[in-house]
Amino acid sequence: MSYAIRARHLAKQYRIGAVKHRITGYTTLRDTLTDWFRKGPASAYKELWALDDVSFEIKQGELVGIIGRNGAGKSTLLKVLSRITEPTRGRAELYGRVASLLEVGTGFHPELTGRENIYLNGAILGMRKREIERNFDAIVDFAEVEQFIDTPVKFYSSGMYVRLAFAVAAHLEPEILIVDEVLAVGDARFQKKCLNKMQDVGQQGRTVLFVSHSMQSILRMCQRVILLNQGKVAADGPAQQVVGVYLGKGEHSIAERVWPHRAKAPGHDIAHLRAVRVRDVDGDISDTIDIRAPVTLEMEFVVTIGGYVLQPYFRLYNEDSVAVLTTFDLDPAWRRRPRPPGHYWARVTIPGNFLAEGLLYVEAALTTLDPPMGQFAERDAVAFQVIDSLEGDSARGDWGGNIAGVVRPLLPWQTTYTPLG
Incomplete structure (x- = not known):
């Protein structure tokens, strides 16, 4: 299989600060020389490497995700690949016609109508009029702007702009499609359409x-993901693995955390935490869970002083720090019974089609009941991502x-019908 993109040591x-005088006024030669001798030549600006020695290869037909925190270099990389910005060092090779959607308004002339911009963009991509007409x-149907297709795009809302821009980029048959976070401007239903179209x-x-x-x-779209951090490639590999690195800020899965040394483990004299794990339907440790499948939370703890009634529990939080649910250990084998010293594994399974889509953080906690006294409460012990289904058989149904x-x-519904008249 041949390559579509090759990035070699891109930088x-x-x-930063070099354009300061253009805004506040010009600088005289005297000012420049005075600043040079007083602070040195570097005082006029600071160097920022938005990309630093970025190398990767992407094969034809691959769907590759680029992730990273704000300022990691994602947008700069796409601008370099789209030939909007020249790299300071390195080389980017793209084999095939490229369509880019990097920000609202990219590639559109505000004074031209939607129809005229479609033809203009097609011509820029090197397409013949017959191909564009086909x-x-x-394009118009996908963008849902038929009523406004002969209106200048400067009068479009941001949502209309994005819908038409994406439709043009995706339908004019580019060999390489580059899409930035611009899709966040559209509504959820249109975002789903875009994801399906990119697939x-x-x-x-x-x-x-x-x-x-x-x-x-x-995770829905991409089998491969590249993680950027401070302008460098921090990870490149299977989507689930790289997303785990991104969310966990480390090389290990965010679905497992172990405290091998007693001195560093959460807890007090009576008991301490040993490990917390998230397991999928097959019993494997996993940080991504299909919304339709059950997920098991596992707490491993050690009791060092026996004779106390202990209450283990899990509490789940979403990305907005809202408590989703709390579940207590009600195993009748240990309920209201003092626990002897030893090693314990407490597990609970949350059924499929119950949790909402998104990232969930797991708090693992243990308390004595008589007297009530917390032993440990590790707020963000582990985390996992719930991935919704696009097949229509989850609680989402056909709603996009x-x-x-x-x-x-996923709740049972019943509808009764009585004909009119």
């Missing part, structure tokens, strides 16, 4: 490079929009 340097109706583009043997802060979208709520149970 991009910006000079895709014109599909279709990939299945047609074309290459998609997709930047997003939504780990759900990344946003669904509010901290849980999403």
Whole structure:
């Protein structure tokens, strides 16, 4: 299989502060020389490497996600690959026609109508008028702007702008499609349409490079993910593995945490925490869980002083720090019974089609009941990502929009019908 993109030692340097005098006024030669001798030549600006020795290869037909925190270099990388910005060092090779959607308004002339911009973008991509006409109706239908297609795009809302821009980029048959977080401007239903369209583009043997802060979208779409951190490639590999590195800030899964040394483990004299784990339906440690499948939380703890009634429990929080649920250990084998010293494994299984989509943080805690006294409460012990299904057999059904709520149970419905008249 041949390559679509090759990045070789890409680096991009910006000079912070170099444009200061253009805003506040010009600088005289005297000012420049005085500043030079007083502080040195570097005082006029600071060097920032937005990209630093970035290298990777992407094969034709791959759907690759680019993730990283704000300022990691994601947008700079896409601008370099799209030929908007020249690299300071290194080389980027792209094999095939490239369509980019990097920010609202990219590639559109505000004074031209939607129709005229479709033809303009097609011409820029090197397409003939006949090719553009063949895709014109599909573009307008996908963007849902038929009523405004002959209106100058400067009068479009940001949502209309994005819908048309994405439709043009995806339908004019580029060999390489580069999409930034701009899709966040659209509503949830349209975002789902875009994700499906990008998957279709990939299945047609074309290459998609997709930047997003939504780990759900990344994990749905991409088998491979590149993680950028401070302008460097921090990880490159299978999507689930790299997302785990990103969320966990380390090399290990965020679904398991172990305290091998008693001195550093959460706890007091009576008991201390040994490990917390998230297991999927197969019993494997996993930081991504299908919304339809059960998930098991496991707490491993050690009791050093016996004779106390202990209450283990888990509490789940979502990304907004809202408590989703609390579940107590009600195993009848130990309920209201003092526990002797020893090693304990407490597990609870949350059924499928119950939790809502998103990232969930797990607090593992243990308290004595008589007298009530907390032994440990590790707030963000582990975490896992719940991934919603696009197959229509989860609680989402056929709804593509946003669904509010901290849980999403699949509940039985019944509808009765009586004909009119």
